[in-house]
Amino acid sequence: MNSAPSGPTSAASRARARVRELLHGLHGPHPPTTLVDDVMLVVSELVTNAERHGGGLVAFDACLADDAIVISVTDASPELPRTTPRERSAAPGGFGWPLIQRLGRKVDVTRGEHGKTIRVAMSTGHPAAEPR
Numbered sequence: 108m109n110s111a112p113s114g115p116t117s118a119a120s121r122a123r124a125r126v127r128e129l130l131h132g133l134h135g136p137h138p139p140t141t142l143v144d145d146v147m148l149v150v151s152e153l154v155t156n157a158e159r160h161g162g163g164l165v166a167f168d169a170c171l172a173d174d175a176i177v178i179s180v181t182d183a184s185p186e187l188p189r190t191t192p193r194e195r196s197a198a199p200g201g202f203g204w205p206l207i208q209r210l211g212r213k214v215d216v217t218r219g220e221h222g223k224t225i226r227v228a229m230s231t232g233h234p235a236a237e238p239r
Contacts, residue, residue, distance in 0.1 A: 118164050119154045126150050126169045126176065133171060133233055145210050146229055150178055152203035153225055157182035165222055174234050175212060181224040187216055188225065 126146055130138045150169075157164040161182025168179045188204045208214050211227040 119151055122150050122154050122167050123147050129169055129171055149207055149210050149227055152207055153180040156203055174231055175228040176231055177228045179224055179226045181222055183222045185218050185223055
């Protein structure tokens with residue numbers, strides 16, 4: 108999936124479906140629940156943040172590399188992600204970017220001419236299978 112799916116719900120659900128396929132192929136029919144949960148959380152946060160704060164989702168990609176799954180999300184805003192300090196009376200939210208940074212083994216943000224790409228590598232615990 109190299110281009111952005113249309114619509115906010117379908118974008119996140121299609122991205123999660125793509126990643127779930129990759130994980131099932133790597134781990135068989137039942138990948139570890141904690142792995143799936145962590146990766147799905149990161150995918151959901153990245154896609155949702157691109158739509159809410161990044162001017163729209165431009166592209167999504169996920170691939171297996173070595174012992175990691177690499178998730179890439181491109182949005183239309185060159186503005187770097189940031190964590191907003193929370194007050195007790197503040198509106199809900201603001202946890203996504205710190206979660207992404209904590210769960211990702213490596214997190215890179217690259218600015219482009221018309222936006223940015225966030226790339227997150229997460230450990231799968233298994234080397235990627237050889238292509239068939």
